[in-house]
Amino acid sequence: MTIRLYLDHRSGSCRRVLSVVKHLGINLEEVFVNLLAGGTQSEDFLALNPAGMVPVMTDEYPNGNRFVLSEASAIMIYLCEKYDGYTLWPKTDDRFQILKWMFWAAEHFRQPAPIYFEEKFIAPIMGGQENVPRLAEAKHLIEKHAPILETHLENRAYVVGDSVTLADYDLAAPLSQMSRSHVPYDHYPNIMKWATNLETNNMAWRETGKILNAGMEQVTAG
Ligand SMILES: N[C@@H](CCC(=O)N[C@@H](CS)C(=O)NCC(=O)O)C(=O)O
Numbered sequence: 001m002t003i004r005l006y007l008d009h010r011s012g013s014c015r016r017v018l019s020v021v022k023h024l025g026i027n028l029e030e031v032f033v034n035l036l037a038g039g040t041q042s043e044d045f046l047a048l049n050p051a052g053m054v055p056v057m058t059d060e061y062p063n064g065n066r067f068v069l070s071e072a073s074a075i076m077i078y079l080c081e082k083y084d085g086y087t088l089w090p091k092t093d094d095r096f097q098i099l100k101w102m103f104w105a106a107e108h109f110r111q112p113a114p115i116y117f118e119e120k121f122i123a124p125i126m127g128g129q130e131n132v133p134r135l136a137e138a139k140h141l142i143e144k145h146a147p148i149l150e151t152h153l154e155n156r157a158y159v160v161g162d163s164v165t166l167a168d169y170d171l172a173a174p175l176s177q178m179s180r181s182h183v184p185y186d187h188y189p190n191i192m193k194w195a196t197n198l199e200t201n202n203m204a205w206r207e208t209g210k211i212l213n214a215g216m217e218q219v220t221a222g
Contacts, residue, residue: 002060003058004029004058005018005030005075006057006058007033008032008036010035010215010219011035012113012174012177013053014055015211016072016076016169017057017072017076018211019208020079020088022203024079024083024084024088026079040052049070051070059078073106073170080166087165088164089165089166101160101167101171105167105170108141108144109171110170110171111138112139112141112142113181114174115135115137116138116183117181119134119138120180121177121181142184149171150189151190153190153191153194156194157194157197159194172194172195172198175191180216
């Protein structure tokens with residue numbers, strides 16, 4: 001009964017899930033889906049996730065039925081519950097604070113980073129020009145939302161409680177491409193301090209960051 005994780009290691013959303021896998025020492029099968037070669041748009045992949053996005057996870061029930069799950073946050077929670085990852089996803093009311101930050105990350109905090117990535121990194125590679133109004137809108141979103149996390153992280157090493165939880169992984173993911181996207185989180189010292197602490201001291205996050213960067217370096221090298 002193998003769990004399969006369909007992913008591209010260069011994706012911040014896949015990094016969120018892979019970090020849980022590494023953190024909990026889960027043994028599963030990774031299936032590489034090449035984002036840059038349109039792998040998420042193949043017929044087979046769309047049958048798994050009609051949204052055409054990685055990550056996707058499949059698991060098998062003892063009766064042989066297949067369970068298919070997309071959306072990184074849902075997969076992260078599934079894995080924590082299946083593999084007793086109750087430090088990342090505690091059974092106390094803290095889980096609702098974690099969930100709050102995960103929803104907030106999805107609806108607000110993570111929105112601008114992919115826009116910076118597409119305009120500042122992908123567009124030049126494709127021989128295009130950055131879309132200035134689109135970037136201005138993304139900057140506006142950062143200025144609106146990042147101060148909320150910045151204030152929350154004053155004197156805090158982690159988003160909820162005293163150790164890393166799913167909230168940290170969900171919120172830190174959009175900083176993964178910062179050296180390429182130039183998304184301006186560096187204007188927020190508490191966010192940078194928290195993210196640096198995670199990169200330095202959380203083995204799973206550090207390892208998946210290295211994997212992501214190695215993959216991106218191959219892209220840059222052509
Ligand atoms: N809401 C999804 C977002 C996942 C997502 O944005 N995946 C991107 C890679 S980071 C993707 O697969 N994009 C393919 C495409 O847009 O064609 C989640 O949290 O899992």
